Amino acid sequence: CQTGEVAADPQLYDQSYLSPVTIGNSELMLDFDTGSADLWCFSTESPAAQSAGHGLYNPSTGTELDGAFWDITYGDQSAASGNVFADKVVVGGVTATKQAVEAATSVSYEFTEDVASDGLLGLAFSSINTILPQPQTTFFDTVRNSLAKAVFTVDLKKGAAGSYTFGYIDSSKYSGAITYVPVNTANGFWQFTADGYSAGGSDSSTGRGGVAIADTGTSLLYLPASVAKAYYSGIQGATFDFRQGGYTIPCSATPPDFNVAIGGKTFTVPGSYINYAPLRAGSSTCFGGIQADTGIGFSIFGDVFLKAVYAVFDDSGSSPRLGFAAQ
Numbered sequence: 127c128q129t130g131e132v133a134a135d136p137q138l139y140d141q142s143y144l145s146p147v148t149i150g151n152s153e154l155m156l157d158f159d160t161g162s163a164d165l166w167c168f169s170t171e172s173p174a175a176q177s178a179g180h181g182l183y184n185p186s187t188g189t190e191l192d193g194a195f196w197d198i199t200y201g202d203q204s205a206a207s208g209n210v211f212a213d214k215v216v217v218g219g220v221t222a223t224k225q226a227v228e229a230a231t232s233v234s235y236e237f238t239e240d241v242a243s244d245g246l247l248g249l250a251f252s253s254i255n256t257i258l259p260q261p262q263t264t265f266f267d268t269v270r271n272s273l274a275k276a277v278f279t280v281d282l283k284k285g286a287a288g289s290y291t292f293g294y295i296d297s298s299k300y301s302g303a304i305t306y307v308p309v310n311t312a313n314g315f316w317q318f319t320a321d322g323y324s325a326g327g328s329d330s331s332t333g334r335g336g337v338a339i340a341d342t343g344t345s346l347l348y349l350p351a352s353v354a355k356a357y358y359s360g361i362q363g364a365t366f367d368f369r370q371g372g373y374t375i376p377c378s379a380t381p382p383d384f385n386v387a388i389g390g391k392t393f394t395v396p397g398s399y400i401n402y403a404p405l406r407a408g409s410s411t412c413f414g415g416i417q418a419d420t421g422i423g424f425s426i427f428g429d430v431f432l433k434a435v436y437a438v439f440d441d442s443g444s445s446p447r448l449g450f451a452a453q
């Protein structure tokens with residue numbers, strides 16, 4: 127019965143969180159992503175112009191999956207592709223002896239530029255793994271039957287190291303009870319329904335809830351346009367800046383807290399989390415941590431929300447469920 131824990135180290139402005147993973151005989155820093163289902167890494171097969179500065183997986187330790195290829199495009203239009211090897215993967219002591227490791231032979235500039243990240247470890251459902259002709263299982267799916275409990279937890283923090291655990295829930299990491307809600311796996315995501323939103327201390331709801339996904343791979347909190355609009359209407363100097371592609375606020379602003387009702391419980395994102403980051407270093411205009419989910423199809427509860435709660439991704443029962451608790 128395996129259990130394990132790894133640190134989740136925040137990158138600049140908490141844009142992403144990286145965790146150490148041993149693949150074959152190299153340790154790489156991967157971005158754990160509950161919004162996708164591929165485990166891929168820069169490799170000795172990646173073009174040097176794309177992989178300079180990154181840790182590389184050397185597939186010599188693995189066994190090539192003949193004829194298997196992968197090609198993924200993320201919600202932010204970043205992309206990567208390559209071939210596949212079966213190799214040993216260890217995360218916080220939890221071992222998958224024959225995990226599908228997707229070696230990159232091409233990546234988009236977003237990944238080349240992010241030199242701290244050596245790849246991604248997908249934690250969505252294996253139904254959206256992009257390997258063809260035969261999709262493979264995520265790390266969690268590969269090890270889930272060997273875990274003490276088929277769960278993983280996400281404890282991200284603002285500007286500080288958090289953690290991911292596999293196989294157990296750590297009651298020292300949260301306060302109060304965990305509120306569980308059902309998950310709809312039809313789209314391959316950890317998809318749930320949020321009941322409603324409100325800003326500040328007021329109970330003036332900024333709108334009905336809706337369908338959402340829990341996505342550690344997305345930095346911000348994307349909500350229905352009406353909810354985002356109502357939220358920023360309460361902040362002096364806030365504006366929708368179409369050139370920046372979203373809401374901006376004065377960096378001097380103290381945004382109101384943001385409340386989300388899930389499963390009959392209210393979870394609060396401190397207003398400071400929504401004063402996300404300067405548009406450019408030194409700018410006095412900051413990008414908002416809440417943005418409109420227009421055109422995406424559902425809301426995305428990314429890191430701005432997840433770092434305010436303790437989240438349990440539970441596949442131990444007859445159907446998957448998500449648990450949230452105050453941190």
Ligand SMILES: O=C(NNC1=NCCC1)c1ccc(Br)cc1
Nearest residue numbers: 159161200201202341343344422
């Ligand atoms: O791609 C998604 N999440 N992960 C990552 N983003 C950027 C790098 C990794 C994503 C998933 C579902 C929806 Br809906 C929108 C976005």
